Amino acid sequence: MICFDRVGKRYPPGGAALSELSFEVSEGQLVVVSGHSGAGKSTLLKLIAAIEKPSSGTILVGGQNIGSLSRSALPYLRRRIGIVFQDQKLLFDRNVFENVMLPLSIAGFPQRDAAQRVRAALDKVGLARREKALPIMLSGGEQQRLAIARAVVSRPSLLLADEPTAHLDRETATDVARIFSEFNHVGVTVLVATYAYELFPATQHLRLDHGRLLQ
Template structure:
């Protein structure tokens, strides 16, 4: 599903964020990505979502080569990915419902069907009762759950989460992880970056550890 082959990422000025990465994540796998801050976790996720391009090597997502992707094709790649951000990236000028609606609007989905899907996604993360609220009124954990609802509403095959439990207390973090587990059970491929040791211990999934841009085995 996701394949890195001798990937390097250098930024202008010569700084190498990622060095010689090679790994595979199979369809339906749930994998963790860990390492100190600055180890390159976010950069790795950005490469998968074509927010960044590899300097050398190849990144294959769903069989598409990110390095060779045309600019116009990037939106269509991202529609198959669910992106979950540490800072949520919610829009505070509209209510919960409309926030989750956005990905379906972009695709031009049928209105009635998309309303149904939005409610299902909100229900999944336990926010259905507050669909009319403004996201600013939500707690950090709830905002993160809303971000997840938005990421899953168009039923992506791959979910990428960048430090989804980074700023949350243990209980909220557990809620989030439970939601991820349920997606794993229905066959979604997940890659979750975290530096939370307790989360890693709890799950017996594969863990990719980055250290200064290199993969530790």
């Protein structure tokens, strides 16, 4: 599913965010990426989602080389990947339903099918009764679950999450981790960058330190 071969990422004029990173993730795995702040966890996820391009090495996602992907092909790759961003990137002028609807509108889903999918996703994360609420009216945990619902509504084969349990209390964080685990159980490959790696039943654990993979 994902293959990193001697991947490096450098942000000029600073140093390397990632160096000589090589690993593989098979389909259906739940991978936890851990490391201290600045270790390169977010950069790694951004490289997989083609938000950033590698400075060196090769990244294959679903058999596609991210580095050589054309600008016009990028959107279609991203539609196959669900992303939960560290800052969630919710649209605060749209209600819960409309936020989750956005990826389906982008992909051009018929309105009726899309509405059903949105309700199913909201039901899955326990927000079915809050579809008319604006994100500002939700608690931190609910906002995180909303971000997860938006990431999974288009039923991606790969789900990326950047610190999905940050700023959540232990109980809510466990609840969020359980949701990721459930998606993994139905075949979705999940990659979570997190401090709280012990909450996730990971099948693979990637430990980063100053942009390098610890063995």
